[in-house]
Amino acid sequence: MTGDRIDYEGDGLAEADLADNPYDQVTAWVDAAVARQQDLGDVPEPAALSVATVDEDGRPDVRTVLMRFLDPRGPGFVTNLASTKGRQLRAHPAVAASLTWPSMFRAVRFRGSAEEIPEAEVTAYFRQRPWGARISAWASAQSQPVGSREDLEAAFAGYAERYPDHGGATDVPVPPEWGAFRIVPDRVEFWGGRRNRLHDRLVFTREGTGDLADAGAWRVTRLQP
Numbered sequence: 001m002t003g004d005r006i007d008y009e010g011d012g013l014a015e016a017d018l019a020d021n022p023y024d025q026v027t028a029w030v031d032a033a034v035a036r037q038q039d040l041g042d043v044p045e046p047a048a049l050s051v052a053t054v055d056e057d058g059r060p061d062v063r064t065v066l067m068r069f070l071d072p073r074g075p076g077f078v079t080n081l082a083s084t085k086g087r088q089l090r091a092h093p094a095v096a097a098s099l100t101w102p103s104m105f106r107a108v109r110f111r112g113s114a115e116e117i118p119e120a121e122v123t124a125y126f127r128q129r130p131w132g133a134r135i136s137a138w139a140s141a142q143s144q145p146v147g148s149r150e151d152l153e154a155a156f157a158g159y160a161e162r163y164p165d166h167g168g169a170t171d172v173p174v175p176p177e178w179g180a181f182r183i184v185p186d187r188v189e190f191w192g193g194r195r196n197r198l199h200d201r202l203v204f205t206r207e208g209t210g211d212l213a214d215a216g217a218w219r220v221t222r223l224q225p
Contacts, residue, residue, distance in 0.1 A: 008193030010105025012200040018220065019217070020206040022188040023072045023212035026099075026108055030070065033101045040101040049077060051089040053114075061088060067099070068125060069117065069182060072096040072213035075110060076117055076182040079123065081140035086179070091115045095183055097125075105193030112185035122180045127169035134172035135159050185212065189223075199225040 003112040007093030033046035049067040049089040052060055079086050089095060095114040126134065139156040146152050163172040186206040193199050201223040210217030
């Protein structure tokens with residue numbers, strides 16, 4: 001593939017500007033991405049998270065989801081637990097993920113293990129979703145074949161009739177196979193693009209049992225680009 005080369009005009013990331021723990025740094029960059037989308041509109045999905053899993057043969061599998069949880073325990077996302085990624089993570093919890101904001105010349109990489117988010121947290125989040133999104137969670141047997149678009153829309157219509165929108169948080173129950181995973185990282189890398197491909201790569205590597213907000217649990221290393 002050929003084409004015009006873009007020289008990255010990002011600010012990079014110096015050690016002096018790095019938070020003392022990965023949680024504060026992630027949240028600062030996510031907040032900046034959200035603010036830029038609101039101001040300039042060139043970060044259309046600030047929470048788009050590419051998630052890589054492995055199948056039963058050890059082959060990688062990657063897809064993009066939306067990061068719906070972020071706290072000191074790690075980033076998280078929702079899914080049908082019977083979907084491809086749900087089945088893979090239950091069998092092999094090793095996981096990697098990344099947040100990428102090309103217009104800001106920034107990215108964050110997570111590497112660690114996945115754990116299921118408790119049912120109470122999943123239910124609380126599900127009840128905040130728009131009614132249509134709750135209905136689609138019932139209508140879609142995620143990752144399974146479907147005969148046609150019409151079949152999918154018919155399933156949606158059927159569940160919409162079963163669980164009509166009355167404006168309440170409990171109008172639609174949580175589907176039995178609907179859940180969420182949290183990534184518990186042992187490595188978090190912050191990438192900042194710079195001119196001449198001399199990018200900044202600062203990595204937090206776990207050295208203790210603390211969470212993402214525990215500065216004492218992490219060691220920082222600079223990697224060559």
